[in-house]
Amino acid sequence: MxxxxxxxxxxxxxxxxxxxxxxxxxxxxxxxxxxxxxxxxxxxxxxxxxxxxxxxxxxxxxxxxxxxxxxxxxxxxxxxxxxxxxxxxxxxxxxxxxxxxxxxxxxxxxxxxxxxxxxxxxxQRREYYRIATPVSNPVRILLKLPEELGGPTSFPLADISCGGIAILDNRMVLGEAIGREYRDCKLELPEIGPVTTDLQVRNSLDLTLLNNKSNRRLGCEFMNISRGNLAAVQRYITRLERERNARIAGLN
Missing domain, CATH: 2.30.110.10 (Electron Transport, Fmn-binding Protein; Chain A)
Structure with a gap:
């Protein structure tokens, strides 16, 4: 339905x-x-x-x-x-x-x-709290793509949670296959360090931006992520939330 x-x-x-x-x-x-x-x-x-x-x-x-x-x-x-x-x-x-x-x-x-x-x-519920990642200096993730798709390629993030990330694919190179898996992806978290995880694409949404250009948002779930890497993701989310709250407080 x-x-x-x-x-x-x-x-x-x-x-x-x-x-x-x-x-x-x-x-x-x-x-x-x-x-x-x-x-x-x-x-x-x-x-x-x-x-x-x-x-x-x-x-x-x-x-x-x-x-x-x-x-x-x-x-x-x-x-x-x-x-x-x-x-x-x-x-x-x-x-x-x-x-x-x-x-x-x-x-x-x-x-x-x-x-x-x-x-x-x-x-009624969301399993994981999501927070938008910076736009001006985006967080990026490196995916090991096959050579026909350009080899290893980095993509900016739209948001992050302890359950996964949303990738922005403005060149539409990843397709929209729900269920596709990517191994040994490297996520660079500013001031935290690199995080390695497998990803599985869980949803796809095509967006039309204000300049009429197209972008694709791929919601991906962390797979086989270690406890240490997950803790690093949580630290980064906490840092983003503190920065956001500080900006809000500064506007008041």
Missing amino acids: YPHFQDTALENWHDFEVESRKEIVSLLRGIASKKQLIRMLIQGENDVCVTSILDVDEASNTVILDTSIDTAQNKRILSAHRLSFETSLDKVRILFAADSATASTYGGSPAYRIAVPPTLIRL
């Missing part, structure tokens, strides 16, 4: 599925009352619309959503045969889907109408 979201957390999505209609309606109303933004993905297209829930009408079994400011995108949404939605409520990630959307109005303005989803996904 949720193949559009490429995420390792969804591999066992049945564990997080909410089927109670009362609970689903309550969650959707909570999202609406807190005016949470929602990412709407059009199935089969690299097309994302940011929307919000305007109303949940339990009697008519419908959810009213705000429309896109893009007229052409509105047409694509209304003709789509599958729509996926991602948002959060109280830091809990919420995913749901709809087979279609129909044109409607709300308060005199255009709106979408979808059926109350029969189920939704509520990801």
Whole structure:
């Protein structure tokens, strides 16, 4: 039901599925009352619309959503045969889907109408805390690629946790094969030192940057990492968090 979201957390999505209609309606109303933004993905297209829930009408079994400011995108949404939605409520990630959307109005303005989803996904926990790595001087990891892919190549990180890392592959040389493994990868952690680990690709997401260039984010899990190397990763995460908190304190 949720193949559009490429995420390792969804591999066992049945564990997080909410089927109670009362609970689903309550969650959707909570999202609406807190005016949470929602990412709407059009199935089969690299097309994302940011929307919000305007109303949940339990009697008519419908959810009213705000429309896109893009007229052409509105047409694509209304003709789509599958729509996926991602948002959060109280830091809990919420995913749901709809087979279609129909044109409607709300308060005199255009709106979408979808059926109350029969189920939704509520990801109540994250096993590992992730923190973004520096952009200006990125942390890099060296992968031992075959010669046809250029041999050993370093890639910048997007974030890091004690469970793994997210690699940015702006040249798209790694592909997007979920499950691919890389051995003896060398992670250079500033002021901490090198960390060696195996990696397995668990999810892939293609991004379009503000300059219209493409980038690929590969979520990778540490495999066979030693206790000492894992401790080094934890020390680096603690250091990043202290630096971030110091910056926040300096802005206040």
